[in-house]
Amino acid sequence: MEPVLPETLAERLFTDGDFAFRFGMQRPGQEWFRWDRPESEALHERRRWLSEEPGRHLAWTPEALPLLQEAESLFAEPAEGPAGVGEPLPADRLKSLSLRWEPDLLLLRRGASGEFRLVAGAVCFPSAWDLREKFGHTVEAIHAGVPTLNATLGSRIHTFLDRLPPGQTFERDNWGLAAHGERNAHPDRALPRLTTEATLETTWLRLEHQAFRLLPQSRGLLFAIHLTAHPLARVLRTPEHSRRLASQLRSMPDAIAAYKGILPAREALIRQLEQR
Numbered sequence: 001m002e003p004v005l006p007e008t009l010a011e012r013l014f015t016d017g018d019f020a021f022r023f024g025m026q027r028p029g030q031e032w033f034r035w036d037r038p039e040s041e042a043l044h045e046r047r048r049w050l051s052e053e054p055g056r057h058l059a060w061t062p063e064a065l066p067l068l069q070e071a072e073s074l075f076a077e078p079a080e081g082p083a084g085v086g087e088p089l090p091a092d093r094l095k096s097l098s099l100r101w102e103p104d105l106l107l108l109r110r111g112a113s114g115e116f117r118l119v120a121g122a123v124c125f126p127s128a129w130d131l132r133e134k135f136g137h138t139v140e141a142i143h144a145g146v147p148t149l150n151a152t153l154g155s156r157i158h159t160f161l162d163r164l165p166p167g168q169t170f171e172r173d174n175w176g177l178a179a180h181g182e183r184n185a186h187p188d189r190a191l192p193r194l195t196t197e198a199t200l201e202t203t204w205l206r207l208e209h210q211a212f213r214l215l216p217q218s219r220g221l222l223f224a225i226h227l228t229a230h231p232l233a234r235v236l237r238t239p240e241h242s243r244r245l246a247s248q249l250r251s252m253p254d255a256i257a258a259y260k261g262i263l264p265a266r267e268a269l270i271r272q273l274e275q276r
Helices: 009-013 041-052 062-073 090-099 139-143 149-163 239-251 254-259 263-275
Strands: 058-060 104-110 116-122 169-178 204-214 221-231
Touching (some): 009 169, 041 090, 058 090, 062 104, 062 221, 116 139
Antiparallel strands (some): 058 116
16 A cells, blocks of 8 residues: 655655755654554565565674664564574564564664764665665765765764764655665666656655664664655646756756666656646
8 A cells, every 4th residue: 555645745855946965854753663563564575575585684793782672672572583492593683673663774883983883784675775785884884875975964964973862863854766666676676767768657756764763872873764655646746846856856966866766767757847
């Protein structure tokens, strides 16, 4: 079932003016740290990927254990291990947590220099990136492949993480476009990509709702990404929405449009947006 879109989504995502990477951090409107509905379609799909391809979607190192213990404490129920076994292994506990929570989750440990480094993750719904390639890297190194991101927002991201109050959650949105409505856009799946033949009716908006929470005891970071996919034509409810997205696409630097997989379809989409 397609998630219900709030009326203000397009205004929030497609800002007026030229494209720019935006910090956009704010306090959450609702509490993220709760178990999701057992019948959730996203949870059913998570079970599939973590069962069929755990090596692709789950990563763990023992130094993440203190962070995992704190992440588990955010929930009322403890993680469960395999039936008939005593204390579950940490990797099994991470998997169990991911099987009962819709967002992808990443655990980053803070080093002596203050840099956060990725030490564990359960990522079933990536937007064309591979957890295995990011594992063990710092935030700055992870962002290095995103054109201009470190140059424009790197220092602000570092300051935010350095000053993040323990036990409080902050959130932001990130969006992209795709030629499919699949949640799991792992590069190994070789899903269809946007081309010069793209239309507004066949293009999907990928919305990443991201949450950040500093864990008080370990001083580690819990980073959650809740992914939803929406037919783009349904998101654009007014001519103003179309105008704003056209402006964002037209002003997006080529390197960023290529990184996001939008470049081949950009002119076709802009032309259609201007005709709406």
